[in-house]
Amino acid sequence: MMELTIFVLAIFLGFELITKVPPTLHTPLMSGANAISGITIVGALTCAYFTNSPFMANAMGFLAIATASINVVGGFMVTDRMLTMFGSKKEEK
Amino acid sequence: MGGAWFHVAYLVAIVLFIFGIKRLGKVRTAKSGNRLAALAMLLVVIGAVGELDARSPGQGVDWSWIIAGAVVGGAIGAFAAKKVQMTEMPEMVALFNGSGGAASVFVVLAFLATRLPDLPEGASLARGMGGWDTTLALALSILVGGVTLTGSVVAYAKLSGKVTSDAVVYNLQHPINGALILVALGLTVLIGWVLGPDAAMMVSVILALLALGLGVLLVLPIGGADMPVVISLLNSYSGIAAAMTGFVLKSPVLIVSGALVGASGLILTNIMCKAMNRSLLSVLLGGFGQTAGAASSEDAREYSDVKSVGPEELAMMLEGVSSVIFVPGYGLAVAQAQHVTRELGDFLEAQGAQVKYAIHPVAGRMPGHMNVLLAEASVPYEQLVEMDEINPEFKTTDVVIVLGANDVVNPAALDDPQSPLAGMPILNVHEARQVIVVKRSLSPGYAGVRNPLFEADNAHMLFSDAKVALQETLNELKETVGA
Numbered sequence: 001m002m003e004l005t006i007f008v009l010a011i012f013l014g015f016e017l018i019t020k021v022p023p024t025l026h027t028p029l030m031s032g033a034n035a036i037s038g039i040t041i042v043g044a045l046t047c048a049y050f051t052n053s054p055f056m057a058n059a060m061g062f063l064a065i066a067t068a069s070i071n072v073v074g075g076f077m078v079t080d081r082m083l084t085m086f087g088s089k090k091e092e093k
Numbered sequence: 094m095g096g097a098w099f100h101v102a103y104l105v106a107i108v109l110f111i112f113g114i115k116r117l118g119k120v121r122t123a124k125s126g127n128r129l130a131a132l133a134m135l136l137v138v139i140g141a142v143g144e145l146d147a148r149s150p151g152q153g154v155d156w157s158w159i160i161a162g163a164v165v166g167g168a169i170g171a172f173a174a175k176k177v178q179m180t181e182m183p184e185m186v187a188l189f190n191g192s193g194g195a196a197s198v199f200v201v202l203a204f205l206a207t208r209l210p211d212l213p214e215g216a217s218l219a220r221g222m223g224g225w226d227t228t229l230a231l232a233l234s235i236l237v238g239g240v241t242l243t244g245s246v247v248a249y250a251k252l253s254g255k256v257t258s259d260a261v262v263y264n265l266q267h268p269i270n271g272a273l274i275l276v277a278l279g280l281t282v283l284i285g286w287v288l289g290p291d292a293a294m295m296v297s298v299i300l301a302l303l304a305l306g307l308g309v310l311l312v313l314p315i316g317g318a319d320m321p322v323v324i325s326l327l328n329s330y331s332g333i334a335a336a337m338t339g340f341v342l343k344s345p346v347l348i349v350s351g352a353l354v355g356a357s358g359l360i361l362t363n364i365m366c367k368a369m370n371r372s373l374l375s376v377l378l379g380g381f382g383q384t385a386g387a388a389s390s391e392d393a394r395e396y397s398d399v400k401s402v403g404p405e406e407l408a409m410m411l412e413g414v415s416s417v418i419f420v421p422g423y424g425l426a427v428a429q430a431q432h433v434t435r436e437l438g439d440f441l442e443a444q445g446a447q448v449k450y451a452i453h454p455v456a457g458r459m460p461g462h463m464n465v466l467l468a469e470a471s472v473p474y475e476q477l478v479e480m481d482e483i484n485p486e487f488k489t490t491d492v493v494i495v496l497g498a499n500d501v502v503n504p505a506a507l508d509d510p511q512s513p514l515a516g517m518p519i520l521n522v523h524e525a526r527q528v529i530v531v532k533r534s535l536s537p538g539y540a541g542v543r544n545p546l547f548e549a550d551n552a553h554m555l556f557s558d559a560k561v562a563l564q565e566t567l568n569e570l571k572e573t574v575g576a
Binding site: 003004006007010011012013014015017018019020021022023024025026027028029030031032033034035036037038039040041042043044045046047054056057058060061062063064065066067068069070071072073074075076077078079080081082083084085086 | 103110111113114115117118119120123124126127128130131134137138140141142144145148155158159161162163165166167169170171173174175177179182185186189190192193195196197199200202203204206207210226294324325328331332334335336338339340341342343344345346347348349350351352353354355356357358359360361364452454459460461462464465468469471474477479
């Protein structure tokens with residue numbers, strides 16, 4: 001029940017944080033959120049702690065880490081690239 | 094275990110994520126927000142490595158496959174992030190959503206594969222570990238994650254034209270989906286309460302396969318122009334799947350971060366639905382293009398009185414104007430015309446005209462699609478104006494140039510209650526003194542509806558690819574003015 005409480009509170013927090021995002025930031029917000037959803041990498045890492053893991057566990061763990069890393073690395077990098085474009089024009093002008 | 098240092102690291106990371114997301118919501122602070130979130134993620138990874146090490150003292154973690162996974166995934170992500178063109182951002186975001194969903198499925202399957210063998214003799218999953226809530230979270234994690242994965246792949250295929258972007262509608266669509274969900278429920282009961290370890294593992298994989306199939310079936314019937322809604326929704330799903338994984342692993346940092354992503358995706362979904370005047374349910378049920386197409390076929394009489402112009406005439410119209418508004422749509426992205434648009438805009442500005450860009454919330458194939466494209470072409474942020482702000486300005490504007498947009502400038506949405514578009518908020522370009530619609534043909538937009546704008550008195554069609562047309566116009570202008 002503790003976890004459910006945290007979940008519900010976090011959803012409300014999310015709504016409060018994100019309302020009124022200007023349309024310009026919709027795409028960066030989405031790709032940034034994408035990167036954050038790579039948080040499953042924690043799950044992938046902490047699942048690995050048992051010894052004598054069967055092959056299935058290692059294979060799934062490898063795939064979990066790989067897919068989560070795509071999100072984390074790709075998501076943050078592409079968001080940064082986009083936001084750099086957004087920021088640079090004012091100085092140019 | 095409760096006071097270990099990595100729990101502190103997780104808590105700090107949660108706080109950083111919250112600040113990061115908050116800063117992502119303002120143009121000035123967005124970049125630092127993203128970097129703050131990245132820092133939080135680094136902290137989480139360090140914490141997780143520490144937790145892993147602390148939990149398996151002397152048992153030896155096999156780091157090789159962990160590192161291999163991180164290197165392979167990180168390289169793919171970095172390569173994609175560096176190489177992707179801004180016109181391809183919707184496809185890229187779709188694929189990233191998919192890999193987020195996939196990660197949740199794989200984590201839960203890895204969890205099962207490591208934990209199920211330790212179940213006490215004769216106990217089922219729900220009785221031996223976790224109870225009904227863990228079982229449910231486990232099943233949802235697999236189901237939502239799997240749907241996110243294949244749903245995103247189908248969305249990607251539609252966006253990149255690898256499969257038709259039409260709504261693919263088939264008989265029994267809803268009964269089949271309903272039946273699949275019932276089967277998933279049945280499998281969940283089997284996994285939690287009936288089967289022993291080996292069989293439960295097997296059935297979990299079957300549940301994952303079912304989720305993959307369901308994802309395809311859910312997104313296939315949704316047409317291309319509804320993709321902004323679909324991508325936002327899948328974005329939300331990838332967060333929810335992560336949160337469900339957090340329930341399974343009892344990890345607050347996973348639950349909170351997943352919930353934040355889920356909430357942000359839902360907000361965007363809601364904004365997109367409002368901008369199309371459609372309910373989320375009607376988008377999800379799919380087949381919009383189909384029904385609307387049928388309705389408008391009676392209405393498919395020829396356009397009368399369409400005036401067409403060439404780049405030379407457009408150049409003449411633009412000579413000495415005092416205000417110009419560009420209205421970009423998906424056609425601009427297809428033609429990759431963002432750079433030449435900016436060049437033309439800059440040229441007109443140098444001639445003393447006031448230049449603005451009107452952005453409809455669902456122009457393009459992803460929330461904020463046009464903003465990203467124009468930002469790539471270094472259009473100043475101040476010149477991009479939202480729908481509600483710019484609509485009163487069209488009346489006093491000399492020339493509006495519509496670039497590959499159709500439904501979002503269709504006045505039938507305002508004055509024809511029978512139109513499938515009725516009630517959708519549009520850009521009131523028809524109120525301007527002159528409207529030039531740069532478009533390859535008179536073909537209807539996604540909604541399959543004829544656009545009375547094309548035959549309006551103040552409208553001219555320029556039948557061409559947006560990039561070619563604007564380049565020629567610009568050359569023409571430079572010759573006459575610049576010489």
